Amino acid sequence: MKMVASDIDGTILGHDGAISPRTVEAFRACAAAGIEVVFVTGRPPRWLDPLREQLGHLGTVICSNGALVYDLGEEKILSTKCIPIPDLLAAREAIKVAVPSASFAAETVEGLYLEPGFLSAGDPEPLRQLPTRPLAESLKEECGVIKFLAKTEHSTADEFLAKVRPVVAPWLDATHSAPKTALLELSLRGVNKAATLSEFAASRGVQAAEVVAFGDMPNDVQMLSWSGRGYAMASGHPAAKDAANMLAPGIEDDGVAQVLERLLAVRGV
Template identity: 70%
Template sequence: MQLIASDIDGTILGHNGKISQRTVAAFQSALTAGIEVVFVTGRPPRWLDPLRDQVGHIGTVICSNGALVYDLAREEVLSTKCLSIADVLAARAAIKAVVPSAAFAAETIEGLFIEPGFLTETAPEALKAIEPKFLSESLQQERGVLKLLAKTSEGSSDEFLARVRPAAAQWVDATHSAPDIALLEMSKVGVNKAATLSEFAAARGIGAAGVVAFGDMPNDVEMLAWAGRGYAMASGHEAALAVTDLVAPGIDEDGVAQVIERLLVGQ
C-alpha cells in the first residue's frame, strides 16, 4: 500500500457533515507510515472545508470527478480537463430532446452558472444569490467548464442516467453521485476519477497495484475498478458494489478506518 485514495461524501463524510475521529486518526496513521493520501471527489474546490477543518488535509485534492486537481495548501488549481462550450451546449440539447423537463447548470473554474428552473426552494442561500441565465448566454469561451449538471424531478438518478448516457455520449461522460435527487454530473469524454488518479499516482512512481481506493457511488466506479484494491462501501450504490469484490463496512461503522487500520497492521 503506497497510496490511499478516498471519496468524501457517503464514504467518510456522513449526512450530518461529520467525519469520525476514528477515520481522521486512520488517515493520520497512514501518513505517519509514509503512505500518500489523496481525496478524490465530485466536489469543487470551494466545498473542501470538511477536509481542512476535520481531517487537517492540506495536500492535493482531485476535484470535480477528475476534471480539476487542486493544491489545498496554496489554494491553487494545478490542472484542469475542461469541456468545450460547444460540447456543453450540444450535450444540453441532446438531453433536452430525451428529457424535456431537464434543467441545467455548469460548474466552471470561476464558479457555478445556473439556468432557470435548476434550483429548488430548499437550495442553499448562496446558490439562490446566483442570477439564473441560460448557459448559451452565461458561458463564455474563456470559461473552462468542469462539469455540466442536469436535474429532473422525474424518476431516480439511475433512470435519468439510463436515458441521458446514450443520448449525450458523443459529447460528455455522464455519471451521478446524488442518492436522493435525479442529478447527473457530466465531464469531458474520458475524464473520470480513475483517469486523473492514475496520472497523479504515476507521477509519484506508483502503479495501480500500490493504490487502495474507497468509494460508494457510480462516479467512483472507474476508480474502484482501476485501483489494485478498490473498496466499495457496504452502504454504497449497487453500481459501486458490482465492480469490486472488496467491500468496506458502511460509513456508519467507520468502514474506511477499519480497512486502513487492518492494512497498516499488515504492512
C-alpha cells in the same frame, strides 16, 4: 499499499457534515507511515473545507470527478480538463429532447452558472441568491467548464442516467453521485476519477496495484475498478459494489477506518 485514494461524501463524510475521529486518526496514521493520501471527489475546490478543517489535509485533491486537480495547502489549481462550450450546448440540446423536464447548470473554475428552473425549494440560500440565465448566454469559452450538471424532478437518478448517457456519448461522459436527487454530472469524454488518479499516481511512481481506493457511488466506479484494492462501502450504490473487488463496512461503522487499520496492522504500523 503506497497510496490511499478516497471519495468524500458518503464514504468518509456523513450527512451531518462530520468525519469521525476514528477515520481522521486512520488517515493520519497512513500519512505518518509514509503512505500518500489523496482525496478524489465530485466536489469543486470551494467545497473542500471538511478536509482542511476536520482532517487537516493540505495536500492534493482530485476534484470535479477528475476534471480538476487542486493543491489544498497552496489553494492553487494544478490542472484542468474543461468541456468545450459547443460540446456542452450540443449535449444540453440532446438531453432536452430525451428528457424535456431537464434543467441545467455548469460548474466552472470561477463558480457555478445556473439556468432558470435548476434550483429547488430545498436548495441552500447561497445558491438561491445566484443569478440565473441560459447557459448559451452566460458561458464564454474562457469560463473553463469542469462539470456540466443536469437535473430532473421526474425520475430517479439511475433512470435519468440511463436516458441521458447514450444521447450525450458523442461529447460527454455522464455519471451521478447524489443518492436522493436525479442530478447528473457530466464531464469531458474520458475524464473520470480513475483517469486522473492514474496520472497522479504515475507522477508519484505508484502503480495501480499499490493503490487502495474507497468509494460509494456510480462516479466512483472507474476508480474502484482501476485500483489494486478497490473498496466499495457496504452502505453504497449497487454499481459501486459491482465495480469493486473489496467491500468495506458502511460509513456508519467507520468502514474506511476499519480497513485502513487492518492494512496498517499487516504492515506492522
